[in-house]
Amino acid sequence: MATIDKQEKETLLIALGGNALIRKGQVGSIEEQFENLKVPIRQIASLSRQYKIIITHGNGPQVGNLLLQQESCTEVPRLPLEILVAQTQGQIGYMIESSLDTALMELGVWTKQLLITLISYVVVDEKDPAFQNPTKPIGPVLSREQAKDLPYPTREVPGGLRRLVASPKPVTVVEKREIKSLVDNDFIVICCGGGGIPVIREGRAFHGVDAVIDKDLASAKLAEEIRVDVFLIATDVEGVALGYGGPDQRFLRHMTLAEAAQYEAEGHFPPGSMGPKIEAAVQFIKKRGNRAVITSIGAIEPAVAGTAGTEILVDVKF
Amino acid sequence: MATIDKQEKETLLIALGGNALIRKGQVGSIEEQFENLKVPIRQIASLSRQYKIIITHGNGPQVGNLLLQQESCTEVPRLPLEILVAQTQGQIGYMIESSLDTALMELGVWTKQLLITLISYVVVDEKDPAFQNPTKPIGPVLSREQAKDLPYPTREVPGGLRRLVASPKPVTVVEKREIKSLVDNDFIVICCGGGGIPVIREGRAFHGVDAVIDKDLASAKLAEEIRVDVFLIATDVEGVALGYGGPDQRFLRHMTLAEAAQYEAEGHFPPGSMGPKIEAAVQFIKKRGNRAVITSIGAIEPAVAGTAGTEILVDVKF
Numbered sequence A, B: 001m002a003t004i005d006k007q008e009k010e011t012l013l014i015a016l017g018g019n020a021l022i023r024k025g026q027v028g029s030i031e032e033q034f035e036n037l038k039v040p041i042r043q044i045a046s047l048s049r050q051y052k053i054i055i056t057h058g059n060g061p062q063v064g065n066l067l068l069q070q071e072s073c074t075e076v077p078r079l080p081l082e083i084l085v086a087q088t089q090g091q092i093g094y095m096i097e098s099s100l101d102t103a104l105m106e107l108g109v110w111t112k113q114l115l116i117t118l119i120s121y122v123v124v125d126e127k128d129p130a131f132q133n134p135t136k137p138i139g140p141v142l143s144r145e146q147a148k149d150l151p152y153p154t155r156e157v158p159g160g161l162r163r164l165v166a167s168p169k170p171v172t173v174v175e176k177r178e179i180k181s182l183v184d185n186d187f188i189v190i191c192c193g194g195g196g197i198p199v200i201r202e203g204r205a206f207h208g209v210d211a212v213i214d215k216d217l218a219s220a221k222l223a224e225e226i227r228v229d230v231f232l233i234a235t236d237v238e239g240v241a242l243g244y245g246g247p248d249q250r251f252l253r254h255m256t257l258a259e260a261a262q263y264e265a266e267g268h269f270p271p272g273s274m275g276p277k278i279e280a281a282v283q284f285i286k287k288r289g290n291r292a293v294i295t296s297i298g299a300i301e302p303a304v305a306g307t308a309g310t311e312i313l314v315d316v317k318f
Helices: A030-047 A060-072 A081-107 A178-184 A216-227 A257-265 A276-287 A298-307 B030-047 B059-072 B079-109 B176-184 B215-225 B257-267 B275-288 B298-305
Strands: A012-014 A051-057 A113-118 A121-124 A136-142 A154-157 A160-165 A169-171 A187-190 A197-202 A207-209 A231-236 A254-255 A291-296 A308-314 B009-016 B053-056 B114-117 B121-124 B134-143 B152-157 B159-165 B170-173 B187-190 B195-204 B207-210 B231-236 B253-258 B291-296 B310-313
Touching: A012 A030, A012 A216, A012 A298, A030 A051, A030 A298, A051 A081, A051 A178, A051 A216, A051 B176, A060 A136, A060 B059, A081 A113, A081 A169, A081 A187, A081 A257, A081 B079, A081 B207, A113 B009, A121 B121, A136 A154, A136 A298, A154 B009, A160 B170, A169 A178, A169 A216, A178 A187, A178 A216, A178 B114, A178 B195, A187 B170, A207 B079, A216 A276, A231 A276, A254 B030, A257 A276, A257 A308, A276 A291, A276 A308, A291 A298, A291 B009, A308 B159, B009 B195, B009 B215, B009 B298, B030 B053, B030 B079, B030 B298, B053 B079, B053 B176, B053 B215, B059 B079, B059 B134, B079 B114, B079 B187, B079 B195, B079 B207, B170 B215, B170 B310, B176 B215, B215 B231, B215 B275, B231 B275, B231 B298, B257 B275, B257 B310, B275 B291, B275 B310, B291 B298
Parallel strands: A012 A051, A012 A231, A051 A187, A113 A187, A121 A197, A231 A291, A254 A308, B009 B053, B009 B231, B053 B187, B114 B187, B121 B195, B231 B291, B253 B310
Antiparallel strands: A121 A169, A136 A160, A154 A160, A197 A207, A291 A308, B121 B170, B134 B159, B152 B159, B195 B207, B291 B310
16 A cells, blocks of 8 residues: 655544434434444544544533433532533543544554544633523423423423523634644544533633533634644535425535525525534635535545535635 | 753653542532642642643542432433543543643743643453452442442442442553653643543453553553653652551651562551552552652642652662
């Protein structure tokens, strides 16, 4: 095999969606999560021969479980949300890293590849309007009885109420210098789990805040800050569709920034699902990113090769 | 201030005991833990001007709380112990790293210092005799009723029963190459939390096991593997004492390997507390480590300077 000079490798940031760990209808046992991870991780191991790799990931069900445990157990001090996010970074980071160890061993490159999972926190603006209007539901569905004394805002959902938290925009990834240095030194880096631990800067300190940062937007911010070449969002559908779920559903292989804005205005992208992914990909391209692709967990390799997924393109003027 | 060439800095590994986070008599709220951390962290920030720093830490109360929550909440899948250790690495790593950010900002060196918390796992031998004879109590005190259906071995303690787990010896830190590379590149590294996530190697995979690795022994292993210059164990007493707690208690400022063996044989070092710390320090010196010191959380700086704590010395033959 021809060796590739590591200085010439492009960087590829892969944001893994929740279905990389837990599929629809699963209870989310650890065995299921490790099994599910094999699909994206084998592809990522293979891609590591051609790209410098950064992996980010979600944490929705995992942080929800920790919240549920806390509400059920009054014997130990309740932890603030940012600490639970930190816990899920440890948990999921370990699962991804050890799965990647196996995949790299299968390829016979494990002993040559540096690989690290790092705890990451992301600064948000305390004046972000999201703090005035929490909209992100997290954690379990609570009965009216369970929810009545909680100090949180809640929203009605089928079966009860769910806690709402703010979802402010990521301003900067605190460990960006470290991540850049690691990538430059050819480490595979797993970071920004769950969108990062949300913090605000107050004078000479970072303080955790009660919020959840969208993991795709945090990934786009990191991709911009460390200047990755390819930003790939892996989710549970094959790409961006017009009329998604309807009779005329049509998946797009590419979409310009102007088209994205037009389809968005036409209501094609629901805010809770595909919306933030497109926003993240668009943001990356607008910040002079090179390539942004939205694809399924099963099609990461072909999407990088340009034969699957939806690529977001700059508007070219002829 | 004279600048110190980073190539000439010695490396200092500091293993923080549980009292760095939670003191005796505290419930262990997050506010208490952040407040307690200021004592060691300010000293470590100061030492980072002269030394390359690696920080390891315990996780006993934190993992105990997660176990208690799991036993109280049957609605979510129970997680194996190694996943809980991974969660505490995220939690405590974030708390140490963000505390160190503040201390480095106070010193005006934050923007120049790379700093990282990494998830670490540590290989143990599946044939380690510890697996046949679990001796380490973890988690909450359970009533006889609570404990009767648990699939774990337990031990009688005042007020009930506690779960016992194996405490096998650390064989190797999986991320040692990464940690060495980071230290060489002048990163402050926080790692090996809770003694590391315990794994065994099976063919081309690492698998988590139900065990807890002593954090001082894991730290000694790391100190040996990446060849640190100074290995410091910070705990809740000022150093090693003969006749500890008795009328003739006498703290030692140093102790040779031969003296350590003699005092050990005389029963001066209780197995649950000072025993493993001395074993870890002795092991490091026997593996041709340079300096090993056991001191209190409050006296890290003077111990490094040689004016506090107990130093373990090689036997010099005249």
